[in-house]
Amino acid sequence: MSEHRCGVIAIAGRPNVGKSTLLNRILGSKVAIVTPKPQTTRDRILGVRTDPGVQYLFHDTPGLHRPHKALNRRMVAEAEAALADADVVLMVSDAATPAEAARIEGPVLAAVAGAGRPVVLAVNKIDLVRKGMAAMLPLIDHWSRAHPFAAIVPVCALSGDGVDRVLPELRRLLPEGPALYPEDELSDRPMRFIAAEVVREKLMMATAQEIPYSTAVTIDEFAEPEPPRAVRISATIHVERESQKRIVVGRGGAVLRAVGTEARQELEAMLERKVMLKLFVKVSDAWTTTDEGLRRVGISDES
Ligand SMILES: Nc1nc2c(ncn2[C@@H]2O[C@H](COP(=O)(O)OP(=O)(O)OP(=O)(O)O)[C@@H](O)[C@H]2O)c(=O)[nH]1
Ligand SMILES: [Mg+2]
Secondary structure, eight states, X not given: OOOOEEXXXXXXXXXXXXXXXXXXXXXXXXXXXXXXXXXXXXXXXXXXXXXXXXXXXXXEOOOOOOOOSHHHHHHHHHHHHHHHXXXXXXXXXXXXXXXXXXXXXXXXXXXXXXXXSOEEEEEEOGGGOTTOGGGGHHHHHHHHHHSOOSEEEEOBTTTTBTGGGHHHHHHTTSOBOOOOSOTTOOBSSOHHHHHHHHHHHHHHHHOOTTGGGSOEEEEEEEEOOSTXXXXXXXXXXXXXXXXXXXXXXXXXXXXXXXXXXXXHHHHHHHHTSOEEEXXXXXXXXXXXXXXXXXXXXXXXXXX
């Protein structure tokens, strides 16, 4: 019998290519939030999948992009640290044309190749390629010349198509070793973190322009009394300016109420019990632009 394998796989790629969607699909459960907006993921999240003979530790990372603000520098540093710590890299790209891929993927490929680890490439969103797999061949040819990938796998993270072909490619690259997490564990993040992320997802979906990038969510209370009593969660939404606070609250509180309802419903489904969710909005001056501001909204170097 072959040895048990266990190792860390960093999921890396441009913002919005579907890294978190792919992670959730591989785990069969939502641990990472997903929105149509780039730069959704801000922190590394570890997702754990345990199969007979193997435990995969997936590090979902923020998209690699050119950072301008302190927040973005932190996000890119997180992604680069994950690459440095990984045994294997799962690079995600989307199904563009070869010319587009060559133009936009250069910096990501350089970062990924620089990690010096074996790389599996998942070419995601193949459902958007109207002409079907034949149209993918020039793209796959482009990628196979761009880097000596251990494997190139076209996938659709949204429907799950092709995703089961990714795991065996990763498995053979993982080092031998015992499982590090209990087999029923899905993530290294506590429910408290996931609750804040769910609120942030609903907020990103409900707002536009700069608002999704100017908001952070901290949890003030997370109490789990004995069932059937409800889980009590209070959270603060941090914005940078008074004008943003007005938008997040909405006319007569409508936006905040809608965000609260959607987040509560999702958390109730996740926790399989009633949730009482209270949301507050606070102006945390220019929190995205300084390290001190990041600490104020709970984004610290230790996280
Ligand atoms: N059509 C299509 N859309 C997809 C697919 N996978 C993901 N998406 C969509 O792409 C958008 C971004 O997905 P995410 O999973 O948040 O992408 P990400 O790479 O984690 O993005 P960041 O965290 O911002 O770096 C969402 O609207 C997803 O629903 C796919 O296979 N096909
Ligand atoms: Mg993400």
